[in-house]
Amino acid sequence: ICILLSFIPQVNAAQSEDPFPNIPFKLFAGFINLNFSSDITLATVLTILFSLLNNTDILNLHAQAKHSVHEDEYSVTANGWIKALATAIQTHLDAQINSAEMEDTQLFHSYERPKNLGSSKISVISKKLSILNLDPYERKEENLQPLKPISTSEIEPVLLVGPARITCSTPEKACIGRVLHINTRQHDRTKVTLIKGIKIYENAQIVSGFCTKCEAIYYADHKSLATSSNSEASQRNPDVSPKDCMIFNKAKYIKIGKSIWADRLFTNMVVNSVYHFHASTAAYTEFWNYTFSKGDENEYSPISRQQIWKAFIHETTRQISVSMNKTLVMPDNLLIQQIAKEAYLKLGQEGIIGDALNHSCKECTHDYKATADHINNDDNAAVVGIDENRTVPILREDAENMEYANMHDNAMETDHVPEPKVKMIVVDGIVMGPNHCAYQNCSEKLANAKTEVFCLRHETPRFYCVETICAPCGVVIAWTKFAKSEGACQIVEFLEKIYPTQETRPSYVCIDKACVVLKFLINSHNWNIWKTSTRFVVDSFHYINHRVKDYLCRTYCNPGPLNGSAPNLVVVERDIEGNEHYKQAFNTQACEQLNAWLGGFQSILNRMAVDNFNWTLHAMLFIHTQRVIKNKKKNKINKCKHRQNNRQMRMELRKMELKLIDLIRLNVYECKNLLE
Numbered sequence: 001i002c003i004l005l006s007f008i009p010q011v012n013a014a015q016s017e018d019p020f021p022n023i024p025f026k027l028f029a030g031f032i033n034l035n036f037s038s039d040i041t042l043a044t045v046l047t048i049l050f051s052l053l054n055n056t057d058i059l060n061l062h063a064q065a066k067h068s069v070h071e072d073e074y075s076v077t078a079n080g081w082i083k084a085l086a087t088a089i090q091t092h093l094d095a096q097i098n099s100a101e102m103e104d105t106q107l108f109h110s111y112e113r114p115k116n117l118g119s120s121k122i123s124v125i126s127k128k129l130s131i132l133n134l135d136p137y138e139r140k141e142e143n144l145q146p147l148k149p150i151s152t153s154e155i156e157p158v159l160l161v162g163p164a165r166i167t168c169s170t171p172e173k174a175c176i177g178r179v180l181h182i183n184t185r186q187h188d189r190t191k192v193t194l195i196k197g198i199k200i201y202e203n204a205q206i207v208s209g210f211c212t213k214c215e216a217i218y219y220a221d222h223k224s225l226a227t228s229s230n231s232e233a234s235q236r237n238p239d240v241s242p243k244d245c246m247i248f249n250k251a252k253y254i255k256i257g258k259s260i261w262a263d264r265l266f267t268n269m270v271v272n273s274v275y276h277f278h279a280s281t282a283a284y285t286e287f288w289n290y291t292f293s294k295g296d297e298n299e300y301s302p303i304s305r306q307q308i309w310k311a312f313i314h315e316t317t318r319q320i321s322v323s324m325n326k327t328l329v330m331p332d333n334l335l336i337q338q339i340a341k342e343a344y345l346k347l348g349q350e351g352i353i354g355d356a357l358n359h360s361c362k363e364c365t366h367d368y369k370a371t372a373d374h375i376n377n378d379d380n381a382a383v384v385g386i387d388e389n390r391t392v393p394i395l396r397e398d399a400e401n402m403e404y405a406n407m408h409d410n411a412m413e414t415d416h417v418p419e420p421k422v423k424m425i426v427v428d429g430i431v432m433g434p435n436h437c438a439y440q441n442c443s444e445k446l447a448n449a450k451t452e453v454f455c456l457r458h459e460t461p462r463f464y465c466v467e468t469i470c471a472p473c474g475v476v477i478a479w480t481k482f483a484k485s486e487g488a489c490q491i492v493e494f495l496e497k498i499y500p501t502q503e504t505r506p507s508y509v510c511i512d513k514a515c516v517v518l519k520f521l522i523n524s525h526n527w528n529i530w531k532t533s534t535r536f537v538v539d540s541f542h543y544i545n546h547r548v549k550d551y552l553c554r555t556y557c558n559p560g561p562l563n564g565s566a567p568n569l570v571v572v573e574r575d576i577e578g579n580e581h582y583k584q585a586f587n588t589q590a591c592e593q594l595n596a597w598l599g600g601f602q603s604i605l606n607r608m609a610v611d612n613f614n615w616t617l618h619a620m621l622f623i624h625t626q627r628v629i630k631n632k633k634k635n636k637i638n639k640c641k642h643r644q645n646n647r648q649m650r651m652e653l654r655k656m657e658l659k660l661i662d663l664i665r666l667n668v669y670e671c672k673n674l675l676e
Helices: 025-035 042-053 056-066 080-100 114-132 232-236 264-277 281-291 305-324 336-347 488-498 514-523 540-546 551-556 590-605 610-675
Strands: 190-196 199-206 222-224 244-247 253-255 260-263 329-331 365-367 421-430 465-470 476-482 508-511 535-537 570-574 580-584
Touching: 042 080, 056 080, 190 264, 244 305, 253 264, 253 305, 260 264, 264 281, 264 305, 264 610, 281 305, 305 336, 305 610, 329 336, 336 610, 421 488, 421 590, 465 488, 465 590, 476 488, 476 610, 488 514, 508 514, 514 535, 514 551, 540 551, 590 610
Parallel strands: 190 260, 421 508, 508 535
Antiparallel strands: 190 199, 222 244, 244 329, 253 260, 365 421, 421 465, 465 476, 570 580
């Protein structure tokens, strides 16, 4: 019998890998037929081969155990090392066999069936693997060298990056279902670097297809809608620019550089790193090049910061397009900053997170209550969770807004208006933003962000803050930038933009400066627009300071009054022991919690141009909202499963209890019979 893998070529000791075994296929097939069952599958053969080639350390230990050098040691062919490998292979194959409902006949001849082997099953397999003899002692080398990791570069696949669609999808009836013809001639095919996951493939080829009717060109990541202004497609539809392209939301590969493409796993890793680790593109570039790049530190790195940035923009664009069920169409061959601008204009919705606008869950929406639960505190400034067992601080004599002391209390109430559902939103800002022009009433973007030259006629300050609207459950509803300050006028304009009608407005708006907003609405005679639908409250953290120095805030902006004046802001819950306690109905710190996470991007976002800032922040908030909603649904499903399991457990316990009662009754009956 010829030894299967003893033909490994000699290698220099300085090499880090041994070449892939270079043996005739006839020799390999003969070995398989001779040692394994004729029913063995190709998958099993490849599993055995690559298991051996990827466990050279175990094979080195096995070889040394076969060739002991001390007199008190025994040389064992089927030793523990090869048996351990054989056991692992058998366990893996057994799992595949069980899942496919096949018989365990792949590794044994008809006279070696497992039922006849008994405990020697693994020993037989280990002997078969030993016959492969991937053994450094069998090599004809002057200096004995252990096996090195086996290189697989010789068996890497040839990769062509082309369109995933097989027919034309242009809406015209004449094009639907038309075959795509190859558009790239052989001598024009570009060779590029392709990144799949963490593996880099050199010399992948780019191919494209075209439709002979509409002349659309299909690439792996997009479709050019027309090739020239005189094309038939442009003549049929004059609104379509000859340079427009349609982005494929489910593309397998994305172009991130002039000669670099990447798969969606790579681009997803970029987005997840930015989202979870607050990593800049420069930081991720260094991480990738130091971790996965081939070659030493003096060689050119295959990935640049600009390419990582392109991967981020293209991936977030597709993720948001899929979520919004839209297909993004934009001019072809745009610069990456122009793509970010175009994506925000067409997908950004001016900062509104579409999935969150109509979001509703138990944490942010409650059933309406006309009357409060039993409350025994008469002070309207007492806050639930803070003042149950202490004296509420009194209002200072020099408190602000005392001129509103004569206002009728009912003018500020909304709880008397019956609604089927009570909803709250939380508003707050975080001081961050890109630079913009400082000239009066001018907030234009930079002319050159790198040299800090803004609007050429004016100076260069920064946007004051980013204002967000959140649901108490953490879902982000909308965001915007405030250029000069976080004033009451800007806040009211932002709210009116997101909630233009009375029917869409929430029952409560929680903001740390609600008393300032309330005063602005009263003085500007706009309170009548809001008072029938919405009440403004301060979050609990800021309220305990405001209530001693601001009459308006103390009287009307309590986020959880203990006197029962706002029954929909306070709920009664039971602890584990069944004791009742009061709790705020809504989480008024939702925006503060969001800002704590969002602050991790501050150093990155502050250095961006306006267009890049807008898209990056919108993408992060959009992805954050998607994941919060997904986790809410997952938790709801888990709770349902938990309740179902508890119900089944109670039913089982009840059955056991009934059986035990029947058994006791039977024993009592038998005892009575014995006594009689």
